[in-house]
Amino acid sequence: MPEFARFTDLVRSLPATVPFVGPETQEHERGRPFRARLGANESAFGPSPAVVEAMTNAAPEAWKYGDARNIELRTALARHLGTEADTIMPGEGVDGLLGLLVRMIVEPGTPVVTSKGAYPTFDYHVAGFGGRFVRVDYRDDREDPEALSRAVRESGAPLVYFSNPDNPMGSWWDAETVTAFARGLPDMTMLLLDEAYGEMAPPGTLPPVEALIDRPNVVRMRTFSKAYGLAGMRIGYAFGAKETIAAFDKVRNHFGMTKLSQIAAVEALKDQAHLDTVLGEIETARRRISDIARQNGLTPLPSATNFVAIDCGRDGDYARAVLGELVARDVFVRMPSVAPLDRCIRVSAAPEAELAVFEAELPAALSAAAAVSRPA
Amino acid sequence: MPEFARFTDLVRSLPATVPFVGPETQEHERGRPFRARLGANESAFGPSPAVVEAMTNAAPEAWKYGDARNIELRTALARHLGTEADTIMPGEGVDGLLGLLVRMIVEPGTPVVTSKGAYPTFDYHVAGFGGRFVRVDYRDDREDPEALSRAVRESGAPLVYFSNPDNPMGSWWDAETVTAFARGLPDMTMLLLDEAYGEMAPPGTLPPVEALIDRPNVVRMRTFSKAYGLAGMRIGYAFGAKETIAAFDKVRNHFGMTKLSQIAAVEALKDQAHLDTVLGEIETARRRISDIARQNGLTPLPSATNFVAIDCGRDGDYARAVLGELVARDVFVRMPSVAPLDRCIRVSAAPEAELAVFEAELPAALSAAAAVSRPA
Numbered sequence: 001m002p003e004f005a006r007f008t009d010l011v012r013s014l015p016a017t018v019p020f021v022g023p024e025t026q027e028h029e030r031g032r033p034f035r036a037r038l039g040a041n042e043s044a045f046g047p048s049p050a051v052v053e054a055m056t057n058a059a060p061e062a063w064k065y066g067d068a069r070n071i072e073l074r075t076a077l078a079r080h081l082g083t084e085a086d087t088i089m090p091g092e093g094v095d096g097l098l099g100l101l102v103r104m105i106v107e108p109g110t111p112v113v114t115s116k117g118a119y120p121t122f123d124y125h126v127a128g129f130g131g132r133f134v135r136v137d138y139r140d141d142r143e144d145p146e147a148l149s150r151a152v153r154e155s156g157a158p159l160v161y162f163s164n165p166d167n168p169m170g171s172w173w174d175a176e177t178v179t180a181f182a183r184g185l186p187d188m189t190m191l192l193l194d195e196a197y198g199e200m201a202p203p204g205t206l207p208p209v210e211a212l213i214d215r216p217n218v219v220r221m222r223t224f225s226k227a228y229g230l231a232g233m234r235i236g237y238a239f240g241a242k243e244t245i246a247a248f249d250k251v252r253n254h255f256g257m258t259k260l261s262q263i264a265a266v267e268a269l270k271d272q273a274h275l276d277t278v279l280g281e282i283e284t285a286r287r288r289i290s291d292i293a294r295q296n297g298l299t300p301l302p303s304a305t306n307f308v309a310i311d312c313g314r315d316g317d318y319a320r321a322v323l324g325e326l327v328a329r330d331v332f333v334r335m336p337s338v339a340p341l342d343r344c345i346r347v348s349a350a351p352e353a354e355l356a357v358f359e360a361e362l363p364a365a366l367s368a369a370a371a372v373s374r375p376a
Numbered sequence: 377m378p379e380f381a382r383f384t385d386l387v388r389s390l391p392a393t394v395p396f397v398g399p400e401t402q403e404h405e406r407g408r409p410f411r412a413r414l415g416a417n418e419s420a421f422g423p424s425p426a427v428v429e430a431m432t433n434a435a436p437e438a439w440k441y442g443d444a445r446n447i448e449l450r451t452a453l454a455r456h457l458g459t460e461a462d463t464i465m466p467g468e469g470v471d472g473l474l475g476l477l478v479r480m481i482v483e484p485g486t487p488v489v490t491s492k493g494a495y496p497t498f499d500y501h502v503a504g505f506g507g508r509f510v511r512v513d514y515r516d517d518r519e520d521p522e523a524l525s526r527a528v529r530e531s532g533a534p535l536v537y538f539s540n541p542d543n544p545m546g547s548w549w550d551a552e553t554v555t556a557f558a559r560g561l562p563d564m565t566m567l568l569l570d571e572a573y574g575e576m577a578p579p580g581t582l583p584p585v586e587a588l589i590d591r592p593n594v595v596r597m598r599t600f601s602k603a604y605g606l607a608g609m610r611i612g613y614a615f616g617a618k619e620t621i622a623a624f625d626k627v628r629n630h631f632g633m634t635k636l637s638q639i640a641a642v643e644a645l646k647d648q649a650h651l652d653t654v655l656g657e658i659e660t661a662r663r664r665i666s667d668i669a670r671q672n673g674l675t676p677l678p679s680a681t682n683f684v685a686i687d688c689g690r691d692g693d694y695a696r697a698v699l700g701e702l703v704a705r706d707v708f709v710r711m712p713s714v715a716p717l718d719r720c721i722r723v724s725a726a727p728e729a730e731l732a733v734f735e736a737e738l739p740a741a742l743s744a745a746a747a748v749s750r751p752a
Contacts, residue, residue: 006534011480016625024443055435059428063605067400104387158382229439232635249392259608
């Protein structure tokens with residue numbers, strides 16, 4: 001049967017795709033579960049017990065729509081960030097908010113600046129609104145603010161993406177560099193500053209809220225999916241100048257957040273002690289993953305996130321083979337998509353039981369990969 | 377501070393708005409809670425206890441992203457509907473799915489046919505993508521398939537909205553009429569058939585799945601927000617020809633569903649006994665609301681939904697005054713937005729305790745409204 005003929009030309013030109021193939025999809029296709037879930041940078045350390053209790057208590061109330069204005073969550077976030085509630089817009093994960101911001105700026109042919117190998121879901125949304133990519137290279141495994149700035153000026157792009165700390169490499173810039181990059185952009189260019197991994201970064205990585213809140217062309221995004229252990233509840237938030245944040249009300253799905261997500265997020269913010277515990281666990285896990293890598297002759301990259309990019313020491317084909325062999329051994333991991341980043345695999349911080357599976361399977365995976373992918 | 381200057385012309389032209397003001401927003405502004413929550417057609421009869429238990433059990437797993445492909449839910453829905461999983465697309469409520477379907481078809485200036493006073497969130501999405509409205513009148517408090525068909529042919533619109541049963545009037549058409557309307561549309565026009573209230577309608581209201589599943593230009597939408605009592609979990613689904621359904625994968629937020637929502641929906645489908653109980657409660661509540669209306673000299677309209685539209689017997693100003701007086705007495709209700717539908721207020725089915733509050737407050741609300749809004 002042919003596709004409906006009156007979808008827009010843009011939609012008809014798009015592939016039916018998914019930015020990431022989920023572990024459940026892979027398990028379904030493989031016919032068996034993974035033994036270690038280390039690919040999606042989830043937090044297997046889990047949400048706060050107080051969050052679980054709050055969700056449990058709220059479950060019988062799931063018949064009520066959530067508050068369309070997210071008043072309690074925005075108030076709690078405002079207190080947490082030291083800003084005003086009208087500078088904050090929660091949404092269905094950073095992914096959902098990315099899509100909305102892209103929609104507000106990108107039309108067919110609009111140039112958009114990002115880095116080669118940066119977050120695929122951003123690219124998915126840009127493609128979905130017909131944007132034209134202007135891509136710059138990573139430099140020393142970091143996004144390159146100078147090159148991004150130059151590309152913005154040369155292309156006149158109204159939108160540039162920058163992730164700090166970075167996914168998929170785990171690298172980061174100091175707050176001063178990020179602030180200077182942001183403030184140095186033309187007023188006509190929106191900076192989408194993705195700080196999904198911000199809570200795990202060393203002090204001095206995130207610009208203070210007040211450093212950029214006066215810029216109508218800066219939107220920062222954070223999430224409860226990573227350090228707060230609530231990926232499955234889809235809660236992200238954008239913050240920035242209130243006039244810019246108000247624009248989300250023009251296009252968002254106002255009743256899109258689940259009531260349980262709103263409750264979970266408010267409760268998660270209250271339990272900063274749990275967050276601190278998890279941050280300690282993540283640090284321990286990063287060291288453990290790095291040790292495993294080194295024991296196998298590989299090079300772990302420094303990380304300001306809840307994952308470690310491991311340089312497998314050869315090319316992308318080899319790293320892809322290593323990844324394939326790990327997956328075949330029931331270890332779910334992912335890796336960057338483009339050279340030279342794709343010499344690495346990316347392993348999420350997780351409790352010891354899962355890292356032990358990774359440790360046990362990595363040597364055989366490396367041997368098998370070496371057998372199928374010999375160096376030139 | 378000025379708005380960011382490079383939002384698209386379309387976005388700059390849109391108001392920052394919300395299709396519905398939520399009860400929490402009103403409570404926040406009033407400074408006190410409602411005593412009866414009868415305005416959003418939620419199901420205060422609640423979700424199945426088995427659903428609550430499943431969500432409770434799953435809460436500690438909320439750190440995992442949900443399955444991007446919704447495999448379990450689609451498989452369960454396919455079994456429930458007697459169709460194939462690839463003809464079904466779950467999403468973040470019907471509201472979210474409406475937005476995606478509109479996005480796939482509507483560009484600035486695209487004509488879109490709908491009824492005056494039909495679902496405001498559909499209109500919100502059409503406006504959000506720059507569509508041009510072609511509106512037809514309700515006829516005898518029902519959507520008018522003949523007039524909609526004619527408007528489609530005259531405007532060449534690629535999209536028409538039809539709700540069965542209807543919100544806000546509670547009216548409905550038989551399956552044969554709906555099927556004939558759908559099959560009679562031009563191939564170049566997509567029918568968005570909103571069946572959010574379908575479970576509550578009399579037998580013979582919903583066309584059988586197979587009656588329309590072969591039409592690439594028909595997408596039907598249903599929800600877990602109404603009869604299943606899960607409005608707060610944001611779970612809707614679209615179903616139709618698989619080529620059409622596949623197109624959602626081009627534009628949707630693949631990881632947008634919460635894991636708990638996926639689990640809740642699968643469990644809700646299993647407990648059809650709970651659904652039957654709720655349907656009985658809804659019928660009892662409809663009769664009760666109708667009796668209260670008649671006791672006060674008002675005329676309840678027949679309803680195939682979980683609400684009753686009550687004709688207040690005069691014009692929109694009077695009905696708006698009645699609504700205002702009910703809200704002032706802590707009874708949350710809503711009403712249609714345009715004449716002649718706006719001679720009615722709309723009251724949701726709910727447990728007796730809340731309906732008793734409505735019964736107690738309605739006489740005073742009517743007296744007060746009569747005092748401020750005298751007939752000509």
